[in-house]
Amino acid sequence: MTEQSGTRQPIADQMYAILLQQFMSGERTPGESLNIGALTRELNVSQTPLREALARLEHTGLVQREALRGYRVAPMMTRDEVEQLMEARLLLEPSLAKAAAANVTDEFLARLHETVVEFRDSADHADVEAEGFNTYWRSDDRFHMLIAAQAGNRFLELSYAALGGQIQRFRLFSKFGRTGASRAAPEHEAIYEAIAAGDGARAAETMRRHIVGATERLLGT
The missing domain is CATH 1.10.10.10 (Winged helix-like DNA-binding domain superfamily/Winged helix DNA-binding domain)
Structure with a gap:
């Protein structure tokens, strides 16, 4: 080569x-x-x-x-690591979603909606097809990164980026039959709708539910 x-x-x-x-x-x-x-x-x-x-x-x-x-x-995440990652995300991402709802632009909403559609289209295939999982992985990453960037606080965005590697591990190791993408897709849509409506409190709460739900699905609880 x-x-x-x-x-x-x-x-x-x-x-x-x-x-x-x-x-x-x-x-x-x-x-x-x-x-x-x-x-x-x-x-x-x-x-x-x-x-x-x-x-x-x-x-x-x-x-x-x-x-x-x-x-x-990287080895499979332990149960303790998954739970600790959830705790860190819960401290950060609802605040990012709330802030993003106060800073919406047409361009941001259009890009965020694209990820929601891609994620929804991958939902039925993420656990059984490589291409479906790839789309799930990338659209989920873009969805959360877009929200972090739109929050308008560089330090919060950097804090989210610092978690990025561990969130990637979380996504990768959720692959083994437990992405729960079909259940996560409506959660992405609910977050998007709250942000698009400029409802910061609802955006924060729907993000919180999504993070907890994703963790429970990975752990099989």
Whole structure:
């Protein structure tokens, strides 16, 4: 594989996309070793772009690096980690939704609605088809990121971004038959409707219910 020019993706970007897809498809499982030498041979690429891609994936929380042992796919979240992540999100995301409801613009609502539609379209397939899960993953990420950005508080947005890697782990490990996307889709719609109406209190409450519901679905409670 050689470096591509023009508008095509650099090799590091290609490796990032390939590995991310392998994580989402379940081809590489939680805790699996990511040996640099084996990956260079398998993907027919040099070590430099591969290391760059792995470093970027480490930043997302989906890959971990251990001293003297190299990289591995992040392990499955423990029950305590899932519950602690819920607590952190509950402190932050209802406030972001409330603030976003006070800062709506036509452009923001149009982009947010696109994610709601994409998420709804993926709901029936997220647990059984790779493409459905990919759409679920990406639309869910955009939905929450758009709300965080629209809140208008850079420090709150950065706080949400700091949780981003762990939320990605949460999404990835919800893949195993428990995304609950068909139940989450109406929750996204309810959040969108509250924000579009400029109802900050309702936006906060619907976001709170969504976070609690997503956690309960992952834990099977």
